[in-house]
Amino acid sequence: MELENFPGLPPFPGNMLVMDLDRLSLAKLLDHDDEECRRFYLACEKIGFFYLDMRSQKDGQSILSYADKLFRVSEQLFSLKVEEKGKYDFSEKNSFFGYKPLGSYVIDSRGNTDREEFYDVSRDDLLGHAHALPQPEVVNEELEVFKSFASSTHSVIVTPLLDLLNEHLQLPPSTLANLHRIDRPSGDMVRLTRCPPQPVEDKAARLGEHTDFGSITVLFNRLGGLQVLVPGTDAQWKWIKPIPGHCIVNLGDTLVKFTNGLLRSNIHRVVASPGEQAECIRYSLGYFSRPDHNAVLKRLDSPAIPALPAGIVEEDFTTRDWLVRRALSRRVNLRNGVSSSALDYAKHSGTEKISRRVKA
Ligand SMILES: O=C(O)CCC(=O)C(=O)O
Numbered sequence: 001m002e003l004e005n006f007p008g009l010p011p012f013p014g015n016m017l018v019m020d021l022d023r024l025s026l027a028k029l030l031d032h033d034d035e036e037c038r039r040f041y042l043a044c045e046k047i048g049f050f051y052l053d054m055r056s057q058k059d060g061q062s063i064l065s066y067a068d069k070l071f072r073v074s075e076q077l078f079s080l081k082v083e084e085k086g087k088y089d090f091s092e093k094n095s096f097f098g099y100k101p102l103g104s105y106v107i108d109s110r111g112n113t114d115r116e117e118f119y120d121v122s123r124d125d126l127l128g129h130a131h132a133l134p135q136p137e138v139v140n141e142e143l144e145v146f147k148s149f150a151s152s153t154h155s156v157i158v159t160p161l162l163d164l165l166n167e168h169l170q171l172p173p174s175t176l177a178n179l180h181r182i183d184r185p186s187g188d189m190v191r192l193t194r195c196p197p198q199p200v201e202d203k204a205a206r207l208g209e210h211t212d213f214g215s216i217t218v219l220f221n222r223l224g225g226l227q228v229l230v231p232g233t234d235a236q237w238k239w240i241k242p243i244p245g246h247c248i249v250n251l252g253d254t255l256v257k258f259t260n261g262l263l264r265s266n267i268h269r270v271v272a273s274p275g276e277q278a279e280c281i282r283y284s285l286g287y288f289s290r291p292d293h294n295a296v297l298k299r300l301d302s303p304a305i306p307a308l309p310a311g312i313v314e315e316d317f318t319t320r321d322w323l324v325r326r327a328l329s330r331r332v333n334l335r336n337g338v339s340s341s342a343l344d345y346a347k348h349s350g351t352e353k354i355s356r357r358v359k360a
């Protein structure tokens with residue numbers, strides 16, 4: 001029987017409303033197994049989330065071991081003093097990398113703020129393609145692990161999945177991969193997060209409902225807390241149970257834009273961990289892939305991609321504009337005292353309406 005719990009952590013309770021996501025095998029997808037590919041395409045269109053079983057593929061196993069190491073780095077990194085971590089908050093320089101303190105992000109139209117800290121490391125910095133931002137010593141000491149995690153996740157998971165989607169979408173060869181080249185400047189990043197336990201009587205969302213801004217997110221969770229909103233008007237929140245040896249993959253807004261809504265970037269959020277897990281500090285780790293900064297986020301031309309409604313002209317948004325709008329506009333420190341109103345919160349939203357299949 002496969003291991004369903006993470007050693008040393010309380011189990012995910014058995015009586016929760018969980019999302020029964022597909023468990024796809026990385027090895028089979030890399031082998032272009034017909035049935036696995038069919039399930040992959042359906043998952044990308046119907047829910048935009050699935051588990052990827054990494055255990056039977058050599059590079060997948062390496063990524064799992066880099067992820068283990070980065071969970072340990074997270075513990076050290078977030079245990080630094082707030083003032084020390086604050087030195088790496090670069091939001092006022094219009095950078096979306098570096099440290100994001102607890103509660104510095106507006107997560108809903110009422111102006112509530114988040115309950116988790118992030119540390120985002122730029123892939124371009126790691127690979128030496130950009131003038132690297134300063135990093136705390138604990139990150140500098142493990143740069144090789146960050147680098148291996150970022151480059152393997154990009155080459156073993158992100159690019160092959162984009163190539164499969166490319167084929168499914170009947171696009172000219174490598175169209176999607178060429179929009180996500182590792183040697184072009186992009187907002188790709190490794191994100192470490194930490195959520196402190198929350199008082200039982202106060203379980204507001206830790207990270208509000210959102211869609212991911214980019215293309216493919218590869219997420220490593222050990223404790224519950226992540227939930228997805230099932231599509232439709234009478235949607236329900238369902239838990240995503242972390243499974244050892246698997247990462248959780250989800251699609252983001254740019255793939256919705258490239259495919260005019262054919263692929264789904266599903267709404268999700270992070271809440272207090274369930275049952276006994278609520279007592280633990282929750283760490284999570286993700287690789288967020290995005291198209292290169294200059295890519296224009298518009299429908300790609302293919303007979304397999306739904307046409308735009310007559311008369312609709314898409315805005316000319318580059319990935320960079322999109323990331324600045326989505327990642328920085330809700331930062332409390334950049335709002336110059338302007339409070340959050342439903343109107344301006346909505347202005348900075350992503351593809352949520354499309355994701356719910358609800359008419360605007
Ligand atoms: O921590 C998680 O499980 C998910 C985090 C997330 O959705 C995000 O950082 O975009």
Ligand SMILES: [Fe+2]
Pocket residue numbers: 210211212268
């Ligand atoms: Fe997310």
